[in-house]
Amino acid sequence: MTVFARVFSALALCRAVTGVSVDVSVSSTITDKLAILKPDSGCGVKGFDLTLTWEDHAPDGHARKMALINGQFPGPLMEIDEGDIVEVLVHNAMPFNTTLHFHGIEMEGTNWSDGVPGLTQRQILPGNSFLYQWKATQYGSYWYHAHERGQMDDGLLGPMIIRPKANRERPFSKIANNTEQLKAMLAAEKISRPIVLSDFRHVTSTDGWAIELAAGIETPCYDSVLINGKGRVDCWSAAKRKALVTPAQQTMLKLGNETLLTAKGCLSANIIGNVLADPSLPKNLSSVPPGIFDVCTPTSHELATVEVTRPKSSDAWEAFDIIGSFGLLTGMFAIDGHPLWVYAVDGSYIEPMQVDVIEVTNGVRYSVLVPISPVDGNYTIRFASDAAAQSIAGFANLVVRECDSNTTVPASVVTPFINDVGTNTTSEVVYFNQSAMRAFPPDEDVRNSPRAANRTVILGIRVAGASYNWALNNTIYPMHLDNDTPLLFQPAPTDENNNVTLTTYMDEWIDIVFQALSFPMPPHPIHKHGSKMWLLGSGQGIFNYSSVAEALEEIPESFNMETPPKRDTLATPPATTGPAWMVVRYHVTNPGAWFLHCHIQSHLMGGMAVAIQDGIDQWPKVPLYYQDYV
Structure with a gap:
């Protein structure tokens, strides 16, 4: 050791x-x-x-x-x-x-x-x-x-x-109405607290993967949603599952000749295996234990509590960092009775946006300022899955009390912004809109980038050989890569015909087209290590262009070249009735071996990734400690 x-x-x-x-x-x-x-x-x-x-x-x-x-x-x-x-x-x-x-x-x-x-x-x-x-x-x-x-x-x-x-410039003056509010916001940011959202299964990842291999299907069904590490198993009644079924779920139930989600709120193994997956792929649905899709056993367990003490005579502001640490789920986040001022996304300031609800996907982060209610109470923090595969929700408590008060606060009596499948409860509810997001201060880098990138890479997303195997560039990434010689220590030859290793040169501008080749296909949260990506555009169908410059001549309305969102994790559009595509751009300034992959755990385990050798002409020299480590 x-x-x-x-x-x-x-x-x-x-x-x-x-x-x-x-x-x-x-x-x-x-x-x-x-x-x-x-x-x-x-x-x-x-x-x-x-x-x-x-x-x-x-x-x-x-x-x-x-x-x-x-x-x-x-x-x-x-x-x-x-x-x-x-x-x-x-x-x-x-x-x-x-x-x-x-x-x-x-x-x-x-x-x-x-x-x-x-x-x-x-x-x-x-x-x-x-x-x-x-x-x-x-x-x-x-x-x-x-x-x-x-x-x-x-x-x-x-x-x-x-x-x-x-001395870093903050965007809070665009929210504050006076100096006191601005001071309160700056103070809140200094002690911002994380709200970690995660999904939880009652089987280990090793056992879950073994079940998928034996059954020949994915098992996108979880047991609970946790907020800051706590939650409970909530089993919905048949009446609730029927009342809250979404249009997408209704379509899939009909295709599977079924009428109701399972007791865990999931699409059944039959629908996952015989409707959504290629029917020609081998399957053994009888090998799936009943507890994976069908059996729901409720638990009584304490929920996480976030305590807020509000001053007696001035506005109270709190800052939270919402982290989507899901293995699979995506969904809607809200705090009852409290609007959210989004001031940073994936670790970078944006022009503040006041919203009530934020869709949180795998790997993303939202930093929010929250004007705290002047009324003491126990307000519900809620997350509701909007993934078609499962309807499930999780909760925590935001306890607001006046300073110096030790009294027990009552449950708040306010109308939630969303229900348990993330649907707005009133027409006034405002959802975060990624396309309206603007960098603060303005991002000049992408505006100054060339109309035509130095190279365009088209990555075809498809199921490969089994419904649990995914390919990001038409090829399954070998998750058992040689640990004796990591790619960083010995880069692959640039002339090698290798669908899972891409190579770039320093100062190049790279456009990557993610092309969903089959349907129905869910959104894939794509994460790039080593640098953020600009989301230039997306659309339905096949991307029949050799470059963004060529596509701009035909479909300029599908692109935002002036103020595109910049993130380290971006979700592809769902391919519901046909193929779909998304184009991102990044600038090669950070040489090394970086991973590009879907952040859904089962998809990554199934091979949905590529390696990128960025800046091969200025490859980093690895310190001896890391070279020698065993």
């Missing part, structure tokens, strides 16, 4: 030279074997010591083996300041290999700390430790999670917030 000394560390050196005391949980030896990084100012080194264990835990009242981080789920909040050097020492006390990925962190100059097994590092074996080291060149809301098989579904995840520098 690799040993990390804690004495002559970067932090110890910082204290010795400056006399500054730094409050962190761990530090590690910085030698010539590691990256030599410098914080922007002072002794900005933040260290985190994470021990991963495999234990019984019952976040929704049903106990199962799952991954805990320092004995908890979700893992501890990592609070970092922009410009800090970040050291994360991971001890793997689980019986499985693992890695840790920092979702949305671009890892400028430290590709070896991106956490993708076989791509940027060797796996952390049971009993071993591994040091991730990188610089916080960004600000905002992020999260960390396993990147080994389906371990994210087993609970290996946690929130991360990078506090922006004091």
Whole structure:
């Protein structure tokens, strides 16, 4: 096992030279074997010591083996300041290999700390430790999670917030009506709190994958929705399932000659296997245990509580970072009686947008300012799945009370913005609209990009050989990549005919077309490591163009070249009645081996990914520690 000394560390050196005391949980030896990084100012080194264990835990009242981080789920909040050097020492006390990925962190100059097994590092074996080291060149809301098989579904995840520098321009003056409100918003941002949304199954990811292999179908049916690690199994009555069935579900039920969702609110195995999947693919539906789709056993379990203390004589504002850490689900988020001012998306400021409801998909983050109700009460925080595969909802409590008050507050009596399938309850409810999102300050990079990119890559999305196998470029990505020689350590030859490895050169502009080739096909949340992507356009049908420049001549209304949304995770449009496409653009400025993949866990396990060798002409030199790690 690799040993990390804690004495002559970067932090110890910082204290010795400056006399500054730094409050962190761990530090590690910085030698010539590691990256030599410098914080922007002072002794900005933040260290985190994470021990991963495999234990019984019952976040929704049903106990199962799952991954805990320092004995908890979700893992501890990592609070970092922009410009800090970040050291994360991971001890793997689980019986499985693992890695840790920092979702949305671009890892400028430290590709070896991106956490993708076989791509940027060797796996952390049971009993071993591994040091991730990188610089916080960004600000905002992020999260960390396993990147080994389906371990994210087993609970290996946690929130991360990078506090922006004091001199970074904020968009809050566009919300505040006066100086006092502006001060309150700035103060709220400094102590913003995460709201981690996740889905939970009562089978481990390994057992769930084995069931899919045996049955020959996907099993997109979960047991509960958790908010900040807590929830309960809620079994809807037949009357409620019938009343809340969505139009998309109604169509699928009819095609399957069925009338009702299962007791867990799911489309049945029959519909998943015989209606939505290719009927020619081999299947064995009898191998699916009843508890996966059909049997719902309710639990009584405490819900998460977020406490808010409001001042007696002034406006109260709170800031929250909403994190979509789902393995599968997508859906609508709202807080009863409280509008949401969205001021940052995926860790970057935007022109503030006041909404009531936000659709949250896999991997995304929304930073919101919330004007707190002047009325004490217990207000419901709610998430309602809008995925056709399952109707399910989760809840938490926002407890508002006046400062110095210890009285028990009553349940609030307000009309929710949404029902349990995410549908608006009144016509006045406002949903977040991604197409109306504008960067703050304005994003000039994409405006100055060439009309025609240096290269255009068309990635065909399809099911490949079995309904649980997905291809992002017509080829299944080999999730068992050679751990002895990760791609970063030995890049693939550029002339190799390899559908799962793309190669670019520094300073190129790349357009990627994601083409759903078959239907019906759900949206796929596509995440790119190493850089954000601009969403240039989307549409229905086949993208019959060699470039965006060519498409602009024919269908200019399908594109936004002036103010496109910029994110690290973007969902493809659903292919409901025919094929569909989405075009993203990015600028190659961060050389290294990066992953591009669907963030639905079962789709990633099924091979829906490609590797990108960005900037092959300026390939990074990997520090000896990472090269030598075993």
